[in-house]
Amino acid sequence: MQISARHLDKITIFDISGDIDLATSPELRKPLLRELRELRTPRVVLNLKAVRYIDSSGVASLVEGLKASRDVGARFILFGLNTTVREVLQLSKLVRIFEICESEEQAVAT
Amino acid sequence: MSGRSLLLRMELRSNPETLCVVRGAVAQLTDRLGFSEPECRAVVLGVDEAMTNIIRHAYAGHPDRPIEVLFRRIRTSSCGKNGEALEIILEDRGKRVDRAKLCGRALEDVKPGGLGLHFIRESMDALEFRRRNGRNQLRLVKFLPIPEPPAGS
Numbered sequence: 001m002q003i004s005a006r007h008l009d010k011i012t013i014f015d016i017s018g019d020i021d022l023a024t025s026p027e028l029r030k031p032l033l034r035e036l037r038e039l040r041t042p043r044v045v046l047n048l049k050a051v052r053y054i055d056s057s058g059v060a061s062l063v064e065g066l067k068a069s070r071d072v073g074a075r076f077i078l079f080g081l082n083t084t085v086r087e088v089l090q091l092s093k094l095v096r097i098f099e100i101c102e103s104e105e106q107a108v109a110t
Numbered sequence: 111m112s113g114r115s116l117l118l119r120m121e122l123r124s125n126p127e128t129l130c131v132v133r134g135a136v137a138q139l140t141d142r143l144g145f146s147e148p149e150c151r152a153v154v155l156g157v158d159e160a161m162t163n164i165i166r167h168a169y170a171g172h173p174d175r176p177i178e179v180l181f182r183r184i185r186t187s188s189c190g191k192n193g194e195a196l197e198i199i200l201e202d203r204g205k206r207v208d209r210a211k212l213c214g215r216a217l218e219d220v221k222p223g224g225l226g227l228h229f230i231r232e233s234m235d236a237l238e239f240r241r242r243n244g245r246n247q248l249r250l251v252k253f254l255p256i257p258e259p260p261a262g263s
Contacts, residue, residue: 056226
């Protein structure tokens with residue numbers, strides 16, 4: 001898995017690619033929680049377009065990010081969900097708790 | 111039950127880095143067996159989550175413990191269905207699995223963790239756990255797609 005960050009005004013966009021599993025999910029969790037808890041960025045956006053695979057460890061990291069965002073009053077938005085990611089989130093029954101946008105434009109504008 | 115044929119046998123270590131290798135092999139195998147793309151993804155997820163549970167719970171994160179995974183083509187009756195299936199046996203020598211924890215958790219709770227077993231149940235047609243000779247054995251079954259009859263028959 002690879003993760004990089006872009007900053008637009010008070011928004012941070014994380015571009016994530018590859019597989020999010022037990023081996024790689026800590027690499028996702030750490031920067032997400034730092035952005036929300038330490039840097040207090042008011043809007044954190046995850047670009048999941050290039051994610052090939054996600055398992056329960058990856059979903060758990062997303063849930064941790066969501067909970068951290070609620071704790072600090074920030075927004076936590078996902079976009080670019082492909083079939084694989086959408087299927088797993090639907091299977092988890094957690095898809096409804098996330099704020100999901102169709103595009104980056106929508107995620108930064110809404 | 112009769113007519114078991116071994117398709118693949120993997121001897122692995124409990125290192126999370128091996129998960130992507132196993133996923134690649136399972137994706138290829140299920141595709142060759144004629145599963146649809148969503149079914150292939152489901153079996154890949156089921157095996158990945160089962161391995162993840164072994165690494166995290168049976169071996170408490172130790173990366174150098176043995177895991178054996180067998181893939182067999184079988185004819186079986188299960189869940190009111192009868193037919194050919196992919197049987198996957200995952201075996202580890204870790205600590206005994208707490209059966210109470212095999213129930214998973216309520217999905218209404220919005221919290222990280224505890225989803226793995228739910229994913230396995232949803233992905234496979236049958237799941238069976240047993241402890242034998244100091245080993246945990248998890249048996250997963252996914253029925254093969256029923257072949258379409260030849261045209262004109």
